[in-house]
Amino acid sequence: MARHGILLFLLAAPVMAGAAWVGATNYWECILDAMPGAKNDLVAAEITRACAEGFPHDVEVEENASLFGTRTAGECVLEYGDEVSSPIAAQQIRTACYRLYPSR
Numbered sequence: 814m815a816r817h818g819i820l821l822f823l824l825a826a827p828v829m830a831g832a833a834w835v836g837a838t839n840y841w842e843c844i845l846d847a848m849p850g851a852k853n854d855l856v857a858a859e860i861t862r863a864c865a866e867g868f869p870h871d872v873e874v875e876e877n878a879s880l881f882g883t884r885t886a887g888e889c890v891l892e893y894g895d896e897v898s899s900p901i902a903a904q905q906i907r908t909a910c911y912r913l914y915p916s917r
Contacts, residue, residue: 840868841909848909849893851902861905886914 837843843864851857889910897903 837868840864841912843868844905844909845893848902848906849897851897851899854899854901857899857902857905861901884914886910889914
């Protein structure tokens with residue numbers, strides 16, 4: 814069991830380090846920063862946990878059309894979810910995109 818935890822940490826640590834502390838100003842940005850690297854649900858769950866620990870995710874986000882260089886939620890999903898293997902990561906990316914880029 815300890816070996817599984819160490820392996821999970823080694824897989825998730827580089828992704829989480831880049832997400833929670835570099836550039837992200839809220840939970841949803843943290844998700845977009847880190848989730849594109851998630852190849853399985855275990856890593857996606859750890860990224861979700863790290864972002865939740867770093868940022869309260871009930872905070873309202875101001876609309877910012879220029880954020881990350883995209884304009885719509887759909888474009889955001891295509892950009893950040895294109896190569897994600899994990900269904901959890903894909904859902905988190907979709908939710909983040911629709912929170913950051915509400916319909917007009």
